[in-house]
Amino acid sequence: MTTVKLPDGPTTPAFLQGLEVMAGRTRAWRRLHDRYGSAFTFYLPRFGRMVVLSDPAEVKALFTASTDIADNVDVNLGQFLGPGSLFALKGAEHRKHRKLLTPPFHGRRLAVYEGLIEQETVHELATWPQGREFATMDSMMRITLNVILRAVFGAEGKEFDELRELLPKLVLVGSALAAVPVPRKFLGRFGPWARFAAHRRHYDEIVGRLIDRAAADQERLADRDDVLAMMLQSRYDDGTAMTRSEIADELLALLTAGHETTATTLAWTIERLRRHPDVLRRLVAEVDAGDSALREATLLEVQRVRPVVDATARQIRAESLELGRWTLPKGQNVLVSIRLMHENEELFPNARAFDPDRFVGVRPGTFSWIPFGGGARRCIGAAFATMEMNVVLRTLLRDFTLEPTTAPDERTHFRGVALVPAKKGRAVVRRRSPRPTVAAEAAAGQVTA
Template structure:
């Protein structure tokens, strides 16, 4: 057996290391990076002793390694999303499932979803107050949740309305439980696990009803929603997906497909209000029908304010040689997206918000990784990118966004996602009445 060689790390007790990370992960990792370099070993909540990587060469080696050597971790989101979720599957099962789920979120189908995104954005923005500061993140959450619900299930109905109420509650409880290990029997029927189980049970009942409706639809072949495509999809051996796997994968798409996108949009507003020259150029570009700077801006927002700031793998082989390190079986390896995006060699003046660094430049596959990397890269990355682009374009077209000299919004840790502490506060003025949308029962008042 090769001799194990791990990076250095702090000598404080494991519980102290975990508490320090919970109190401020970005601050802690930056301090560890300054002390130990581009790799260090630290004890993390839920993951235990973990090797943290920030070197792009070592990260590339990890992401491109065979799934026989390194793959999924034990403590993954499959605990909440279900055993049929991409987060829970490994090896060949993961590859087969991913192959079935890729078509709805790529190519020509993305173009078909653009009108849906703009419709939901215009509808929600009709409720925005003019000239009064408000928080945008909840509004963005409603846009992205409505978009993914319509993309997944197609037409609206009572089930759609109930899911709009149920999913945010489910996501909030699951995010908290995923951040800190909580005993499943804590507080019995009143505890967080009991609430999660109740929400998940109701979700499964609703999806089961929707599957019944879809399978009874004589025109299912003409539908372009994700549920219809899943029901018609077949594995290489001709077998269909099971109902439970469909429910798990739909929950994965619904939860992962709206909160992170909405949070990035809230961060985009937070950044643009503090960079008026970039904002001015974006408005001029949008008025002229362009998009290059807008695309670069979204890339830069995700670099400086990644909503998910790490991803984890586990060594499955007896040992793994990873650059300078020899890792033992069962070793958890954390890729720090935050530290990688801070790399001055990759991104000069890395702490500076500068969208021009991406104008006419494609980000590196293993240096810009807000969607993760390798065979576990987020399957909805292209969909999320399209959605953010359309929402930002709609905002710039229909509203004037007031700049501010207020200090940057702090980062708030919300279980999994890193969100703006004040939820991306904004002051807007309507530019024109191009798209008057009547208020209906889907519009919720914006809290000022």
């Protein structure tokens, strides 16, 4: 018999432990880390007894374990996104789907979307008020939603407008249900689950129309760049195609993973830069010079100090798993604290400070910088999201002056899945004067002479 060995943890009643996290996630994780160290056992609503890890070696061992040994927890976003989504699938089925969906989000495919992202950013930023404070997160939501609808769904016209109105409602209700568990039959056909089901039926109907239209125009299908078109043409190793329900579930998962989280990181970026004028000044100079190293480092650092998702989870599938100091039994849920990993002083000296220079010319560690999770279940759209944030920030700094502030840091608000700025990343901007072209500067010099 294998002897189970779990980390220590609080002995208070389970519901009180759950209340502590609900009252303040970051504060709770930090307090428990200070008392018990880099591993502790804690009770979370819906998940039960969790082993919480933030030791780099133990986290790496968990992330690199085979999915036959440690895979996704049973309670996951698949209940909202559908059984055919990457969030719900496990083991061989997850690997099969992931292999099919990886190509559109890597390599040269990403360059196809850069112009689209800049176009949507310019269009949205044109609506920004100048000289008065406003919240930026709703704008970022619109940018990332429009990008996803065009790049992933290939939506246009009526379907584009319908999805743009529907999807924020669907995500909002789903996030609320994920945060506060509500029985499915609560309030019957008038309750939140009924609203979610109605939104999902409407979504499936719209996607069905998009699939029908694409399938009926085979000649143009091969020339399209959107992910839906690629899904319709792709085949598994055995030659079979994705089913309609699989396509609908995966498209919804890609929307959820690539819309709210990316927009929230951009809102946090504005919140951080306004409070660090030296970094902001250097970023503007870099944009004007056509460089990008500091901008890329800044986005890495924002995701380190303000992770939008602060944890990722696994469940032990083997009879037991030796993980560093611990021996975990089958069925044990394990939570990797992204927040505590990112605040590890050994990995990131002066970890609470916002310091983009720590990443200039330095690639972050695969198993220490983990805003996209890690291992076989790392976010499939990480490269796409990184490119999108880079283009949006570059366009913003090129076209607008972002005014610094001495206001206190915006607090973190937990919205069911994402940790968002409580005041939605407030900003004051002014449009920059267009920089003269090289030809115009040369002509001006000749006239002066």
